[in-house]
Amino acid sequence: MKTLNKPQVAVLAVAIAIAGAGTIFFRAGSDAQAEPAAAVPVVKIQYATERPVSDTQDYTGRLEAVDVVDVRPKVPGTLLKVHFKDGQQVQQGDLLFTIDPAPFQTQVHQAQANLAKVGEQRRLTELEQARAQKLIASNSISRKDFDALDHGAREAAASLKGAKAELAQAQLQLSYTQVRAPISGRISRAEITPGNVVSAGGDSVPLTRIVSDSELYASFSVDEQSYLRIIAPSLKAGARPTVKVGLANDNAFSYSATIETLDNQMDTRSGTVRVRARIDEVSPEMLPGLQARIRLQGGVPYKAVVIEDALVGTDQDRKYVLVVNKENKVERRVVETGPLQGTSRVLRGGLPAGSKVIVDGAFRAPGTVVSAVVAETPKPAANAVAGGLQ
Template identity: 30%
Template sequence: MQLNKNGYEPSAWTRTLTVLSALFLLWGCGKGYGEQQAAPPPPPEVVTVTVTPRKIELTTELPGRTSAYRVAEIRPQVNGIIQKRQFREGSDVKAGQLLYQIDPAPFQVALDSARASLGKAQANLPSIRSRVERYTELLVDKAISRQDYDDAVSAVDQAKAEIEYWKTQVAAARINLGYAQVNAPISGRIGRSNVTDGALVTAYQPLALATIQQLDPIYVDVTQSSAELLRLKRNLETGRLSADRENGKAVRIVMEDGSPYPLEGKLQFREVTVDPATGSYTVRIVVPNPEHLLLPGMFVRALVQEGIAEAAILVPQQGVSRNPKGEAVALIVDDVETVRQRILILNRAIGDQWLVASGLSAGDRLIIEGMMNVRPGSVVKAISRDALTVDGDPPHANRPSGEK
């Protein structure tokens, strides 16, 4: 027999109530636990973007190198000794500016000699003409023979020819004297000098005295695959791309350090032949270069416009993956909140987005977050990316389940 704390034995009725209360509590707890286990889990949350076609400009990035707009190699046109170099290496020169002075003394002497000979020939002509006039009168009276008269007339013609000869000699001597001054044929930046004062130079020698390059504007020569050209023409013919009549020849330049060049170039021409070794052809672009940021031989990239895509589909790259076959796949949410898989054909990457050629349509909801928690056929709760908080991290309630 057990006694309570007051020393009395509990009655049978009290014991019965205690047992029934314990059983009721156990039954109630078991029922609540079973109902909690039977409740279905909520569908996983995913973040989606709605596919919206838009008009974009398609460009092709082509590698190339810069080259001078005009190049002039300075060579002497007469033999002589360099007296003085008249420019500073690496400076800008103007067309007609004196670059080198060749010793002019021998050319001045040749000019003076030719002038003297011309004067002598011109001085002989009047006397020969007077002789012809006298012989004409004597011939009438038959005081001289016909042969003497013909010789006098021929002497006049010879004197005139001699005068013309010495005139050309004077002109040639004057030209050679002018060639003693080596002037710049074009405006531009001149490089280092290959000769110094006192050097002996010869006419049209293989070694150039210096080289002038015009840097403003400057050429950018890029190469493009002939297959790309055919694809571009086909897209224009089928209407997938439309030509931009206003800005179709505008070209943007990216410098070799990745920074954009501030001024736009202009497409000048495409080569008419394809290099059989590489299957590519050259595209030449003219770029303004007033600050001389671009120098000949620099590696650059040119963004050449292909055309305008009126209804292009761009999607974030994070929403596209690859299946075991290497095909591009994406998951979308249909009208009944069910996940569907689409196989895509991608055109190219534009920034952090893919340009989709086929596989998606306007209005499709593409899953970009939460893809690891769902599979095709799963029912999900789709949350539009536009509905998420843009300032800072989105709240946990808006995040797909399983995302941190």
């Protein structure tokens, strides 16, 4: 076997190294060709557009009756009868309770008798006055006697007026034994049952309560900023802001109302002012005291970006929207949110018109390069902002 010298060994080693490197390069190249480049994820977007909006703000309030009356007896006595059923509708003037009229009927009879007596006295003094006038003309009686007879006639006339007033008062007291409805509305239960003695006056126990239900207020408290932004401009323009009202079980705001009264000052402790709006058309299901959802709307219209509320995400105390920026990357854009209008959210800042808002797509991690495709219709997915929390 022939032995290789040192120069030959060196040449052979270099050749083997080159061959090995070529093999490695070939395999690496083959592997690279076997793995295609990853596809760019596609996301659906909508362009943010501006539109004229008016501010709205939602509140929780209560329905209140326009008129509420505690029915109290005006005369004392024994309650004889209740003439209504609990909770029924009553009309103004309907008979509600009867108090024993016997004592007051007696007073009427006494006043009638006194009136008859005083009337007879008045008739007699008038006759004497007429005779005295004839006698004084012929100087048949003294001036002193004439003046006494004339005074007696005038005094009798005054007594007659007093007797008539006493009779009218007695008749009025008798009429109060029939307790009638002072207003129309829905009546509560009878707080006192027949057989009990009732007292009269403002400190007496109410017999029942009537609330008007044909007209209702929606009462709520408005914060200072909403007052200045929505209510004040309308008042300055000489108009009354309107509100929408919904009941607790109503997803919509089905009723309209107009602000009628505001408190005369802002409550400095709560930073709110009390507002009452009269409901235009009252539904039979509405009762005073029910909780109400109230949407205040009005103010000066302005332009703002409006997007689906489902596209707005929350990160602690910040609101954001996912967009595709100029570099075709997903970007989290912090926004200033305004009021909710249906399913849409008004944005007061942070998202210029024309921004590409992501509405659907699996890859939403900020910084991801994506391919944006305009969505045909607004279709915010339930998880449209989930990726932004990664």
